[in-house]
Amino acid sequence: MSTELNSQGSSTPSRKRSKWDEDDDTGDLSAPTQIHLPKKRPKHKTSRPHSERKSSSPSPSPPPPPRYNHSVYVPPRTRHPAIQSSRSVYCYERLNQIEEGSYGVVFRARDKQTGDIVALKKLKLDEEKNGFPITALREVYALMSCRHENVVGIREVVVGDTLTQVFVVMDFIEHDLKTLLTNMPSPFLQSEVKTLMLQLLSAVHHCHSNWILHRDLKTSNLLMNNRGTIKVADFGLARRYGDPVGVGGMTQLVVTLWYRAPEILLGAKTYSTAIDMWSVGCIFAELLLNEPLFQAKGELELLSMIFKLLGPPTKNSWPDYFILPNAKTITLPSPQPPAIRPKFPHLSMAGIDLMMSLLTYDPEQRMTAEEALQHPYFTESPLPKHPDLFGSFPSAAAGEKRRKAFDSPSAPVRAADYKLLTEYDIP
Amino acid sequence: MPALPPLASLAQLENSPSTDDGLPAVLEEDLRAYGCKLIHQAGILLTQKQVAVAAAQILFQRFWYVSSMKHFGVGDIGMGALFLASKLEECPIRMRDLINVYDVLLQRAAHTIGPKADTPFKYHPMSYFGTAFYDLKESLVVAEMQILKRLGFNVHVVLPYGTLINYLQVLGLIKQENACTKAWGYLNDAFQTPVYALYQIPTIVCAAILLTIRHLNISLPSEAPNCWWELFDACWEDMWNVCGYIMRLYRERPEAEQKRVLGLVSKKDVRRWLEDNVPDK
Ligand SMILES: Nc1ncnc2c1ncn2[C@@H]1O[C@H](COP(=O)(O)OP(=O)(O)O)[C@@H](O)[C@H]1O
Ligand SMILES: [Mg+2]
Numbered sequence: 001m002s003t004e005l006n007s008q009g010s011s012t013p014s015r016k017r018s019k020w021d022e023d024d025d026t027g028d029l030s031a032p033t034q035i036h037l038p039k040k041r042p043k044h045k046t047s048r049p050h051s052e053r054k055s056s057s058p059s060p061s062p063p064p065p066p067r068y069n070h071s072v073y074v075p076p077r078t079r080h081p082a083i084q085s086s087r088s089v090y091c092y093e094r095l096n097q098i099e100e101g102s103y104g105v106v107f108r109a110r111d112k113q114t115g116d117i118v119a120l121k122k123l124k125l126d127e128e129k130n131g132f133p134i135t136a137l138r139e140v141y142a143l144m145s146c147r148h149e150n151v152v153g154i155r156e157v158v159v160g161d162t163l164t165q166v167f168v169v170m171d172f173i174e175h176d177l178k179t180l181l182t183n184m185p186s187p188f189l190q191s192e193v194k195t196l197m198l199q200l201l202s203a204v205h206h207c208h209s210n211w212i213l214h215r216d217l218k219t220s221n222l223l224m225n226n227r228g229t230i231k232v233a234d235f236g237l238a239r240r241y242g243d244p245v246g247v248g249g250m251t252q253l254v255v256t257l258w259y260r261a262p263e264i265l266l267g268a269k270t271y272s273t274a275i276d277m278w279s280v281g282c283i284f285a286e287l288l289l290n291e292p293l294f295q296a297k298g299e300l301e302l303l304s305m306i307f308k309l310l311g312p313p314t315k316n317s318w319p320d321y322f323i324l325p326n327a328k329t330i331t332l333p334s335p336q337p338p339a340i341r342p343k344f345p346h347l348s349m350a351g352i353d354l355m356m357s358l359l360t361y362d363p364e365q366r367m368t369a370e371e372a373l374q375h376p377y378f379t380e381s382p383l384p385k386h387p388d389l390f391g392s393f394p395s396a397a398a399g400e401k402r403r404k405a406f407d408s409p410s411a412p413v414r415a416a417d418y419k420l421l422t423e424y425d426i427p
Numbered sequence: 428m429p430a431l432p433p434l435a436s437l438a439q440l441e442n443s444p445s446t447d448d449g450l451p452a453v454l455e456e457d458l459r460a461y462g463c464k465l466i467h468q469a470g471i472l473l474t475q476k477q478v479a480v481a482a483a484q485i486l487f488q489r490f491w492y493v494s495s496m497k498h499f500g501v502g503d504i505g506m507g508a509l510f511l512a513s514k515l516e517e518c519p520i521r522m523r524d525l526i527n528v529y530d531v532l533l534q535r536a537a538h539t540i541g542p543k544a545d546t547p548f549k550y551h552p553m554s555y556f557g558t559a560f561y562d563l564k565e566s567l568v569v570a571e572m573q574i575l576k577r578l579g580f581n582v583h584v585v586l587p588y589g590t591l592i593n594y595l596q597v598l599g600l601i602k603q604e605n606a607c608t609k610a611w612g613y614l615n616d617a618f619q620t621p622v623y624a625l626y627q628i629p630t631i632v633c634a635a636i637l638l639t640i641r642h643l644n645i646s647l648p649s650e651a652p653n654c655w656w657e658l659f660d661a662c663w664e665d666m667w668n669v670c671g672y673i674m675r676l677y678r679e680r681p682e683a684e685q686k687r688v689l690g691l692v693s694k695k696d697v698r699r700w701l702e703d704n705v706p707d708k
Contacts, residue, residue, distance in 0.1 A: 074629045074660035075431060082436035083492045083624070085577045130522065131571045134514045140580050141515060145430050157580035163572045166580075240517055 089158045089167050092120060098397045108172060108398065118155060119172045119397075125164045135236065140168060142212045142238035150203035152223055152231040173231050174395035178220035183393075187290040190346075191385035192228075194378055197284055199230040199387075204280060205369035207232070208273045211242045215254040217279035219286055228390030241272060255279060258294050262306055262313075263363050265299050267325035274363035280372070281358030288344055303330065310359060311338045318361035350377040432583045435492040435624050444495035449705040450697065454687070455496065458697075460619040460676065461688040462487055462501030465532055466509050467618070472528045475509070476518050478586060481618055483512035485584045486574055488624040493577045497701060499570070500693035502533060507570025515582055523555070526563045536689040584623075587614050590632045594659055598636070598647060610639040613673055620672040626665055633661035634669035 092109040098119065099106045107120045123136045143154040153171040160167070177196075181187075188196065200222065207214055214235065221234035237254050254275070255264060261278035263271055285293035293309075296302035307313075312332040313321045321327055340352060340359075347355070354377045357367035367375075378384060445455045463484045470480035487508040490499075506529050513520045531550055538548045553559045575582065591610055595601040613635035617623065622631050633656045640647055647655040656666055691697050 074627060077434060077627060077665075080431045080434040080627070081581065083433045083439060083489050084579045084581075085493050086575075086579045130519070131510060131568045132514075132575060134519060137511075137514055137582075141582065144581060145583055147430050159576055163569070 086157055086159045089120070089160045089165065091158065092118065092169070094120075096398075109169075117172045119170045120158075121168045121170065123166045123168065125166060136166070138239045139235045141240075142207070142214075142235035143168065143170075146203075146207045146210050146212055146235075148203055148206040150199045150230055150232060151206065152233040170233070171231075172397075173223035173225050173233070174397060175224045175226075175393060176220050176233075176397070177222040177224055177230070178218075179396050180224060180393060181219060181286065181290055183396075184290065188287055189382075189385065190351075191382040192390060193284075193287045194382075194384035195228065195387060195390075196224075196230055196287060197280075198373065198378060198384055200232065200280060200283065201369050201373050203230070203232040204276055205373060207238075208276070208369055211240050212238055213241050213273060214238050214276050214279075216256060216259075217276055217283065218256050218259045219283060219292075222283070226393070226395075228385075228387030257296060257299070257302060258282065258292050260302070261363065262303070262361055263324065265303055266321070266327055266330075268363075269325075271363065273368065274366045277358055277366050277369065277372075280369070281355060284355060284358060285344070288347065300330075304333070307333055308336075309339055309343065310356075310361065311336050313361045320362065320364075348377070348380065350375070350380050353377070430583055432585050433489065433578070433581050434626070435489070435621075439492040440625065443491060444493065445491060445497065448495045448497040449701055450496055454691075455491070456621075456675075457684075457688050458496060458501050458691060459488060459491055459621065461692075462505040463619045465502065465529070465692075466505045468532055469506070469509055469525065469528045472531070473520055473524060475513060475520060476516060479513045479516040479518055480509065481586050482516055482584045483508040484618040485623045486512055486578065486582060488621045489578055490574055491621075492624065494573070496691075496694065496697045498694055499573065500695075500697070502529065502692040503566045503570040503694075504574065505529075506567055507574050510567060511571050511574055511582065512584075515584075522564060522567060526560065526567060527552070530563070533692060536692065540686055540689045585628050587623075587628050587632050587635075590628050591635065594629075594632055594636060597658065598655060600636075600640075600645070603643075603645075606639050606643055606645065609642060610635045613638050616676055617669070617673050619676055622669050622672050626669055629659045630661045630665045631669050633659055634666045634673065637666055638670055638673065 091112055093112055095108040095110060095117075097105065097107050105122045107122075109118050109120045110116070111118055123139070125133060125136060140154075140157055143152070147153065152173060155169040155171065158167050158169055159165060204214065204217070212235075214232065215237040216234060217232070221232070223231040223233045225231070255261065259279040259282045261271070261275040264275060282293050294302055294305045296305050312335060314335070315322070338356070340355060344352065344355070354367075354372065354375045357375070358372065360366040443452070443455060446452050466483050466487060467480060469475075470477070470483070483505070487501075487505055490504055490508070494504075506525060510520065510522070510525055530553060534550055535548050538544065588611075591614060592601070595607055595610065600606045610632075614632065617631060617635065622634075637656070639645070649655065654663075656663065691700055
């Protein structure tokens with residue numbers, strides 16, 4: 001589908017070209033009605049665009065005009081994908097189910113034409129009163145508009161027999177980081193953590209600069225192939241942001257608890273890219289610790305764990321804290337300094353600084369993905385390891401060694417709150 | 428680099444599914460333009476954001492490169508496109524409101540060509556519990572899904588407005604209010620044509636600027652090797668084609684030809700027209 005390019009060689013639909021070639025380019029356009037109207041050519045039966053063009057040229061055919069060289073900012077027409085309808089899911093042969101229990105179903109499958117191994121995710125569509133669910137639309141839209149080396153590649157969207165069967169076809173990626181971390185005998189090396197973080201940050205930066213918030217970054221949504229490359233996946237909670245930044249009434253039920261930013265916990269009505277950056281901070285810690293940073297059972301426990309690790313927020317560290325809806329109901333513990341250092345005894349000063357910058361209370365002051373990519377942590381020794389030097393692991397998803405990762409809570413959309421998210425606010 | 432939006436391939440441009448089914452190309456063009464006008468009018472009545480209306484019109488135009496008007500009506504698909512685009516642009520609309528607005532617009536159109544055309548139009552609201560409303564709701568859901576399916580779920584669109592401001596600034600025209608308004612107007616009129624499904628945004632924006640400067644007698648460097656449009660990677664013949672599509676909208680048409688589309692909004696109407704006018708193939 002969208003990876004395929006138009007087949008014609010010219011960058012111009014040539015239907016009217018022969019007509020216009022005969023025209024004097026500096027012809028008088030000042031009176032609109034004098035413009036020569038594009039003339040409809042009689043249809044040709046041939047479907048080969050190349051022969052088509054020849055047959056439509058007046059004879060003797062004039063030399064083709066010199067093609068203008070396009071800059072990288074405006075790729076030629078032919079680089080755009082053609083308009084292509086969804087194929088049938090029967091173009092794929094189902095292999096094994098990768099993940100069960102959670103809200104979506106993901107299968108491993110084989111493309112019958114090419115033999116490629118892919119992952120098929122069935123979108124949840126039933127019981128929808130407002131047509132195609134906006135959440136599913138956002139998931140597909142985000143995947144299609146955020147193509148990047150470190151974002152899982154969407155190949156196409158295929159359909160089944162009924163209107164409620166829609167599947168996203170993705171490149172199959174051997175591991176998810178959650179399962180990998182659980183099964184690894186020892187944590188990642190510093191050099192490996194740096195590589196993974198750089199990849200994660202560049203994916204997140206890419207999404208944010210395309211106006212997409214992911215809103216559910218966590219290790220089980222990060223896939224990793226056998227060549228040491230991370231792919232951000234599961235855009236099931238993603239949405240566009242922008243004009244106006246932080247739409248009023250954006251649902252608060254986002255991001256799996258352990259990775260949820262403090263402003264969401266405190267009931268902020270608007271939020272932005274900073275919520276993803278908090279999650280990135282939690283993932284950074286998890287890569288170093290080999291276990292999730294905040295394994296809380298509920299929101300209050302999570303807040304108290306955060307306060308304990310970072311010290312409670314102050315007027316200085318988070319000026320807006322005291323006006324957030326839930327601040328009144330929370331009693332802050334007595335002031336205490338951050339306890340990050342002892343938690344990560346092997347992390348360099350630069351590493352600690354990066355962690356603190358990501359786990360910053362005030363979303364306004366929290367580091368952006370773009371800034372984080374430039375952090376000195378990544379240029380000091382040990383340098384990031386080349387992805388090719390990562391070892392390969394048996395893939396649970398391919399059924400090589402099926403071992404269920406211990407359960408982590410999932411984002412609220414998967415549970416009873418699903419309805420709340422799909423029933424978007426109507427003014 | 429953001430993802431590139433889909434554009435019709437040359438083969439798709441040469442043979443549309445509707446013309447394959449025997450519909451004359453001119454009639455298809457008129458019906459597309461009419462469908463876009465309905466989307467525009469519905470958008471105004473619903474006070475929907477312009478970005479959603481524009482996106483809907485682009486999706487609508489793309490749809491006819493992969494589907495025939497013998498199988499889908501421009502009314503239904505226009506409604507589905509506006510419904511879908513409103514979600515994509517994060518300003519969803521209520522099904523009931525959309526259906527009502529289309530009902531008004533289509534009743535008015537039917538009145539214009541009906542036997543009582545010389546009497547004032549009076550709208551008869553439908554009952555929410557009647558089958559008419561239920562049927563329209565069903566068609567709306569089906570239309571939305573068909574658009575998604577037939578466009579392969581690639582519903583990415585790029586709108587021209589930011590690019591226009593940018594180019595006018597570069598060309599030093601941004602302070603000339605009449606030039607800005609004029610170019611803006613051409614870009615909006617172009618939403619009734621297929622150009623957004625055929626050409627890159629820079630080409631379309633340059634075409635709007637070209638029409639504007641010709642109309643207002645503004646001169647810009649146009650002699651090789653200093654052509655203003657080359658600053659923006661547009662090529663002359665593409666730009667010229669876009670101008671042709673836009674100017675076609677303003678040509679004089681006999682009244683009968685203008686009214687013909689009002690009676691061809693549904694696929695049933697189109698089928699009947701084909702039976703009456705196109706001998707069996
Ligand atoms: N492209 C893929 N390749 C391999 N496994 C995948 C792929 N996409 C998802 N998975 C597996 O399926 C699981 C669930 O997919 P995800 O998109 O996160 O759906 P959910 O919305 O149910 O969390 C992931 O954690 C991962 O293990
Ligand atoms: Mg997931």
